[in-house]
Amino acid sequence: ETGVTQSPTHLIKTRGQQVTLRCSSQSGHNTVSWYQQALGQGPQFIFQYYREEENGRGNFPPRFSGLQFPNYSSELNVNALELDDSALYLCASSPGGGRYNEQFFGPGTRLTVL
């Protein structure tokens, strides 16, 4: 059984550009959550998907959007990048509906916006 993987590891973009980050959940895990972690801070919840539908969202603007696919992969899309979007982006998968279940995290994607 493979763990949660994320790609790319690092990414540099300029302000105003768009970015897509990818996550591959553990096999059989149909819940995926995305987090943004600024330097020195705890992760901030962006949103959660369960069976390809969004079922939870934090305080992030609509330019943060996501997709979940039937093959346990998911994407985080960020439009109109701002300097403050520079952070470590983490995805986490969990089995079942996710509400009572343990989350397993990927290694993260470090995004730098110049």
Add this chain to the structure above:
Amino acid sequence: KQEVTQIPAALSVPEGENLVLNCSFTDSAIYNLQWFRQDPGKGLTSLLLIQSSQREQTSGRLNASLDKSSGRSTLYIAASQPGDSATYLCAGPSRSGGYQKVTFGTGTKLQVIP
């Protein structure tokens, strides 16, 4: 709105000491409480998960307790080792505005001195 606080923010102890990390949350209607460790620049590693109906969980030298009525969880580390040096985070999912949200604390940065 759920708020999670971790005290202390940083802790430095000599090798071999037993220590306690604290996590406080404002919304007692959490579904579970999960403790993680994070090494610099890395993703999160799950340590322990306590369901809302449980009071504690143990794994090796780690013991975590949960008291929903007082809004507190503690992580006890016995016989600390230099390899325990990392940032420790707690997180709990709860319901907010019809959506499920997961809130993390800001973490406790632990340094174990050989």
